[in-house]
Amino acid sequence: MNKARLFILCAAIAVVTVAVAQTQSYKLGRPATAEEIRERDISVAPDGSGLPVGHGTVTQGRHDYQTLCGNCHGDRGQGMLQYPALVGGQGTLRGKNPVKTVGSYWPYATTVWDFIHRTMPYARPGSLTPDETYAVTAFILYLNGIVGEKAELNKTTLPRVKMPNRDGFVGDPRPDVAAKKAGK
């Protein structure tokens, strides 16, 4: 997101926040315990907050990927039928036939981890352990040339991975199409 736009948005939000009431009016709902929050909160932010303890290497990921992912996405992440390619496309985003993959398009490695962990494999969403998720993520990033063959990912190293299209996103400039005035 464009930095200036983001700043303006955040400033506007800060003003709104202050206006929110400071009391519990209806006394409905029960307090969420720390344990309930820990169990249910699976979100991972780009700065790595929310990432669990665990680790995975490219070597382990090569093995796990073939078992867990390769049947649909292909043994080298090339994609098959409706299952998208996970590899390739770097340098194509400006062209006539852009290839948007994890490697060419996704701006954060944490997003790859979060999506695999919550939504993959397609038929058994959310079934991977943190270690398996770190490993599979490492292998997919390796296939894209983003991490080396010896890489190990964990809650500290994953957020430091710089994705090729990290700076490829801008904010919403709409309305962007100057149409003729209505009725003319």
Add this chain to the structure above:
Amino acid sequence: MKRKGLTRRAFLATASATLGAAAIPPVGFPQELGAPRRAYGERSPFEKSVRFFPESITPASSYSKTPLQDLFGIITPSALHYEVHHSGVPEIDPRRHEIMIHGLVERPLIFTMEDFHRLPSVSRIHFLECAGNSGGEQIGRPAANPQRSHGLLSCSEWTGVPLRTLLEETELKPGATWIVAEGADAGRLARSIPLEKALDDVLVAYGQNGEALRPEQGYPVRLVVPGWEGNVNIKWLGRVQVVDQPYMTSYETGHYTDLMPDGKARQFTFVMEAKSVITRPAGGQELSGPGFYEITGLAWSGRGRITKAEVSTDGGKSWQDAQLNEPILPKAVTRFRFPWWWDGEETSLQSRCTDETGYLQPTREELVAVRGLNATDHYNGIKVWYVHKDGKVSHE
């Protein structure tokens, strides 16, 4: 059988007549008692309109489209509301469903469905539109009928608790700027939403058109984020996390972002801009001969109310105001109507609309000139239907 006009009934009758006129019994009154009562109503067996979806090897991650050409007012029957799912439709027992609100709040709280029915609620009519609706039009593959071209659009009356109420109950901490809303579907679909919108008009809805939400629309409870792309209207809502940054989930980075010709992608393009489509006469239908036809269609804007809908029956050379039917509601579908006498010559029919911000729906050419052909989400160009001499109406 002499065809008199393009009412839907006549159209269906015509279709049947083509198959064999003898199949239609003469007009008459029943000689026997009718059917008894029934506990849950069904439509007439003569009504066959259904959602459209293609075959898929991943049916749990796919869509179905609303038959807009068969709808009459502004409300989409719940059974015909469009669907997009990414991990299938969960079957959720409302007694075992909770919504947790946590993160940058003083009091993390868990609400049950019983709590929701006790909290102060509102009912509002809003459209939902998938970001990808009519994306094929942008890349030069116009679809053959309103359902195929614009059917990822529906409009319902939603009943629920303002999200603001729940956030006030938990008391926001300083630094809160976004929320992450997450579904309780198998894939735990999650999206970041600016706190400003969350505190404005977002509903945590449990009602749809007077009854509980349909499972496909998020039973027992979902977000309704008025005017914004369908994907952020998280279904089967299970968790709201108050945070200090967008979490950059896959559906706000890898998907639903708009790649521009310069290689940069627009992100957080939430609002669905003003758009309209003629639903009758439209592609796939047939005019039975020169004479009177009422043109009708739908107009909507994620920025507020529709203030004008215009129709051109001469290939876009001139535009005339259509009548807007009440009610005209913000971020809801508005129905427009326009009287037309067809002279039997080839022509084209198109509509465009203006919303209360003064924004005028653009042509496809105007959109493509700015956005190119690599982005297909958030397309809102003018849709053209072509009337041929034989009365057939098509998309090309």
